[in-house]
Amino acid sequence: MARTGVMSEGLPTDAAEGVLAANQDFYRAFEQRDLAAMESLWAAVAPVACIHPGWNALRGRDLVLASWRSILGNRDVPLVVCENASVHVFGETAFVICEEHVGHSMLIATNVFVHEHTRWKMVHHQSSPVSPDAYEFTRAPRRESGPTFN
Secondary structure, three states, rough: OOOOOOOOOOOHHHHHHHHHHHHHHHHHHHOOOOOHHHHHEEOOOOOOEOOOOOOOEEHHHHHHHHHHHHHHOOOOOOOOOEHHHOOOEEEEEEEEEEEEEEEEEEEEEEEEEEEEEEEEEEEEEEEEOOOOHHHHHOOOOOOOOOOOOO
């Protein structure tokens, strides 16, 4: 995974690094089909939601984790590689935007995290396909991260 996220204007990078690490743990759990790791990554106190490509919105921890049990239990689910992650931190909340490469296709994901019990926990994941035309358009240089707000 590309590790972007250096904060500008001399602001601390600890939060950004923590969020990027949690994001990387999410994709590692997905790759390794590790349900226990996936469950531990999702917030237990804050409300959660997930929108898988082509699915309706799933609201609540029970529905979200049931979807991951189904996905991770399916050996036919292809490998998803996360690249070009950028992090945006706003105090105790943060989001990561990244590319998900699945075979020859690309999806864009938004992963939202909150700081819960001393760790960054996922509260929302949404991923959707990118058309090849849009993919070429977005390859222009972009800013690596947003500022941290406390």
